């Protein structure tokens with residue numbers, strides 16, 4: 001991915017040398033197979049979660065045995081990863097600014113918080129093990145950069161454009177928030193059965209994937225960021241974090257009713273639909289009979 005020298009966003013809030021507000025972290029790296037397995041299972045299960053509160057309550061049951069304080073951590077002098085995040089976030093600001101303008105609106109950019117281990121959010125205590133997430137209540141994207149190692153080494157999805165897709169997906173949730181889609185879906189989920197609530201969550205997640213694709217389309221047209229193999233790396237990431245693939249690799253039965261993010265095939269297809277068209281109107285997952 002070509003991004004060196006591109007504009008960097010001012011909307012990144014760096015909390016990496018804070019200790020997580022007194023909260024306990026959840027080990028991601030894992031010195032033992034047990035912790036690693038649990039951490040990967042959780043990360044996998046929760047990757048790109050749209051509902052941190054739900055995630056936090058799910059996590060709390062697992063914390064007693066494996067909690068540990070996040071290590072004190074100073075960002076490296078050559079902080080290339082943070083620079084990368086600032087560039088990608090700036091790119092989403094430029095693209096979504098243009099898309100909103102074109103439709104007569106005004107884009108309000110989200111903040112992005114870098115943290116280590118744990119950090120307070122308006123949606124409750126954020127934890128690394130949740131994977132990157134978006135909190136609608138404070139309009140912030142949260143990411144522990146250790147997730148990029150998990151993505152590459154444990155989930156098998158390397159590549160900068162795959163990493164950019166992670167950010168673009170979370171920004172996609174912010175766009176849904178601005179468009180009033182998230183609150184509608186949330187209200188609907190409240191009065192739904194669990195299976196239906198999950199089905200609605202899948203539609204929301206696939207739309208965020210599609211929005212990430214829309215970003216990729218515009219970003220590449222404007223700034224030629226894609227190199228050979230980049231698109232494949234994002235599609236591979238989308239595939240590796242499909243619910244069916246994650247359930248299978250966690251050694252569980254594949255249960256479509258329990259899906260909250262969509263199957264690998266669906267995630268790849270909706271990202272591609274956004275990427276190929278560059279049109280948010282192509283991302284109406286709620287109007288499709290078959291996803």
Ligand SMILES: [Zn+2]
Nearest residue numbers: 048049050205
């Ligand atoms: Zn998501």
